Amino acid sequence: MSDLSTRWLGIPLANPLIVGASRLTADMGVIAKIQEAGAGAIVTASLFEEQIELQNDLLEDFAMDYDSREQPELSVHAGTSYAGPEEHLEWVKRAKRAVSIPLFASLNARTHDVWLDWSERLAETGVDGLELNLYATPCDPFVPGDRIEDEQVALVKEICSRVSPLPVAVKMSPFSANPLNLASRLAKAGARGVVFFNRFFQPDLDPGTGESVFTFDLSTGMENRLPLRFTALASGRIGADICASTGISSGFDVAKMILAGASAVQVVSVLYRKKLSALGTIRKELHQWMDMAGYSTLADAMGRKDALHSTDPYAWKRAQYVRILMGARTSVGQYPLL
Ligand SMILES: Cc1cc2nc3c(=O)[nH]c(=O)nc-3n(C[C@H](O)[C@H](O)[C@H](O)COP(=O)(O)O)c2cc1C
Numbered sequence: 001m002s003d004l005s006t007r008w009l010g011i012p013l014a015n016p017l018i019v020g021a022s023r024l025t026a027d028m029g030v031i032a033k034i035q036e037a038g039a040g041a042i043v044t045a046s047l048f049e050e051q052i053e054l055q056n057d058l059l060e061d062f063a064m065d066y067d068s069r070e071q072p073e074l075s076v077h078a079g080t081s082y083a084g085p086e087e088h089l090e091w092v093k094r095a096k097r098a099v100s101i102p103l104f105a106s107l108n109a110r111t112h113d114v115w116l117d118w119s120e121r122l123a124e125t126g127v128d129g130l131e132l133n134l135y136a137t138p139c140d141p142f143v144p145g146d147r148i149e150d151e152q153v154a155l156v157k158e159i160c161s162r163v164s165p166l167p168v169a170v171k172m173s174p175f176s177a178n179p180l181n182l183a184s185r186l187a188k189a190g191a192r193g194v195v196f197f198n199r200f201f202q203p204d205l206d207p208g209t210g211e212s213v214f215t216f217d218l219s220t221g222m223e224n225r226l227p228l229r230f231t232a233l234a235s236g237r238i239g240a241d242i243c244a245s246t247g248i249s250s251g252f253d254v255a256k257m258i259l260a261g262a263s264a265v266q267v268v269s270v271l272y273r274k275k276l277s278a279l280g281t282i283r284k285e286l287h288q289w290m291d292m293a294g295y296s297t298l299a300d301a302m303g304r305k306d307a308l309h310s311t312d313p314y315a316w317k318r319a320q321y322v323r324i325l326m327g328a329r330t331s332v333g334q335y336p337l338l
Contacts, residue, residue: 002290003297004283006040008241008264009129009167009192011102013040015286016254016298017279020245020266021046021106021131028091028098030276035099037276038283040264043131044095046106047088047122049114055084085118092125104169108133115155116162123163130163132156132191133171135198145177153185160190169193169243173200174226180234187240195243195266196227196234218269223247228260232316235261235306249278251285255293261303 004015018041019025019034026045034042096103105122107130109115115132122130134152138145160168170186172179174197183194204213224247231244244257245266257265270278295301303309307316 002287002295004040004286004290006263006298006302008041008102008243009169011041011128011167013102013264014038015040015283016258016262016264017041017282018043018104018243018264018266019271019279020268021133022268024268024271026091028095031095032098033276034279035101037279039101039279041102041104041128042095042099043104043106043266044092044127046108046133047085047118049109049111051088052085052109052114052118055086089121089125092122092127096126102128104129104131106131106133106171108135110136112155116158119159120162123166127166129167129169129192130159131169131171131195132159133198134173135171135200149176149182149185152182153189156186156191157189164190167192169195169241171195171198171245173198174230179230180238183234183240184238187238191240193241193243193263194234194238195245196230196262197246199223199246218272219247221247221249221253224253224257228256229316231257231262232260232306232310235303236308249273249282251282251287251289254282254286255289255301256305258298258301259303259305261306263302 006013006016008016008018015038017039019039021043023045024030024034025042031042092103092105105125105127107115107118107122109118119130119132136148138148156168156170168191170183170191170193172183172186172194176182179196183196186194199219201214201217204215205211206213224244227244227246231242234242241263242261243264243266244260244262247269248254248257248265248267249270254265267278267282270282274281290296290298290301293301305315310316
């Protein structure tokens, strides 16, 4: 049988399927089942700075003799979406003891000191590595993008040196002028891997009520084209491992990410749609593809079709876009206008 083993951030994984940070990975029972279902690794649900702020607010209220129990929405309970940061740390420690596959802790903070402090505290839980989710929505038109990126690189450098030798991955946003440049700068700053990409839940607006609507949308297969392309463009050129994420739901999706140069992939939506048994199906399909394509190890296939190795000069580049839009037999050409 073909060998699905790989390495992510220098850590051996039995297979490239990492269950990404989500509510799935916030539940001890589910985590054990994810391991049973044959995942290669797990990223815990993120610790958000808002959880830390909430805890601080509650402590302040307590100190001021304010009865926060009158505000049930602010109650801090382990295992709920409002688990406090201390409970989260305890939970991560227990989760690490409960599984034998690699477990990575995810942090999504906003302010410098919280990033540093909580990276260190998560690192001390015994996890195999950290995933930093640099999610932030730029809301100020007068802040230049390079300043934001400089700050991110400096932050990652500081975190990496504080938690060293624990490996660090950065879950990146696709919204930067040149994600390849940012990825290589993050690698120089000490990140061992980058996740292409974070998936943002965008708010919607109901034109009838004028109210914002926050919907929970799972990804679709089309969405894997963006990580696929940037994985292929970055492969072998940024000095870091690449984990492809978003819209991956079959062994064939994993196969194309591996060919493009990914060392591993993250999955979440497919598990919500098809349950944890999807992990077994994906592995089976990956084996089928490797047998069909004649690869006995995943490493043999890795990066074979990336931008450095593809024999198609148009693959992954601007010319491909022109070819799609102008080709009579591709996409829009199939839809007669009249
Ligand atoms: C319900 C749900 C919750 C998520 N929570 C987090 C989170 O806490 N932190 C994070 O970095 N990503 C979070 N994500 C994003 C996933 O980790 C992953 O990057 C993304 O879902 C793309 O994979 P998919 O297409 O397989 O869903 C969440 C995704 C879903 C669907």
